[in-house]
Amino acid sequence: MPQGDYIDLHRKRNGYRLDHFERKRKKEAREVHKHSTMAQKSLGIKGKMIAKKNYAEKALMKKTLKMHEESSSRRKADENVQEGAVPAYLLDREDTTRAKVLSNTIKQKRKEKAGKWEVPLPKVRPVAEDEMFRVIRSGKRKTKQWKRMVTKATFVGPAFTRKPPKYERFIRPSGLRFTKAHVTHPELKCTFCLEIIGIKKNPNGPMYTSLGVMTRGTIIEVNVSELGLVTPAGKVVWGKYAQVTNNPENDGCINAVLLV
Known part of the structure; x- marks a missing residue:
């Protein structure tokens, strides 16, 4: 013992x-x-935790009770119904396939929407976080490790204002900031140097999109007003999407293909 x-x-x-x-x-x-007294009197995070626990217990208890009720209750057994039988209140109505047609139409529209932007690079290699960021040590003794430096090409808008360096979590170096891209028009077979308006989507995740990181496969929005493109209604097109096709951090420039 x-x-x-x-x-x-x-x-x-x-x-x-x-x-x-x-x-x-x-x-x-x-x-x-x-x-009960404790649950009523506790405040803040402790109160929330107790309430959550009690709620879960109560839900489980209700579930168990319902299961027992169902097992003990007696109900009439379903009669054997022939396939294709229609209830009396639907006998005078005509059969309709409208719902099916509607669902097919919706599916078709979704397919069209999905195929609207057929990108030149449908699949790209995912970039690891260690490759994307470099840890920056800070503090008097260089013990703090919460700052990160972006090692890829980025786009920073003209209205961007930096936080004080002390509180800046993600550092985007000026040398890797780009405002222009070499965009190729796939039909005209011409390349134009166009201004970047913004980052639409980075395939590696929403965090990189919000930081404005441009890696291979990123969808960017460019200013195409110089090309003189017009819509069927006769309005001038200002912005169009393009996909980055190179590795900007290695090449020192951004090459992209316009999505038409």
Whole structure:
């Protein structure tokens, strides 16, 4: 027997107190009131945690009770119904396939929408976080490691204002910031140097999109007003999407293909 279990040893030798089980029962009965008081009085995160726990317990209990009720309740067995039988209240109506047609139309529209932007690079290699960021040590003793420097090409808008360097979590070096891209028109077979308006989507995730990181396969928006493109209604097109086809951090420039 392990050391320190002297209470168990005493109970084995001499048994329990005469009122032990009665006291235990009363204590368990009082515990409910104690928990209730605690749940009502506790504030903040502790209160939220208790409420969440109680809610889960209550839901589980309701589920269990319902299961028992279902198992004990008696209900009429379903009669054997022939296939294709129609209830009496639907006999005078005509069969309709409108719902099916509607769902097919919706599916077709979705397909069209999906195929609207057929990108030149449908699949790209995912970039690891260690490759994307470099840890910057800060503080007097260089012990803090919460800052990250972006090692890829980025786009920073003209209205961007830096946070004070002390509080800047993601550092985007000026040398890797780009404002122009070499965009090739696939039909005209010509390349234009166009201004970047913004980053639409980075395939590696929303965080990189919000940071304006440009890697291979990123969808960018470029200013095509110089090309003189017009819509069928006769309006001038200002912005169009293009996909980055090279690795800008290696090449020192951004090459992209216009999505038409």
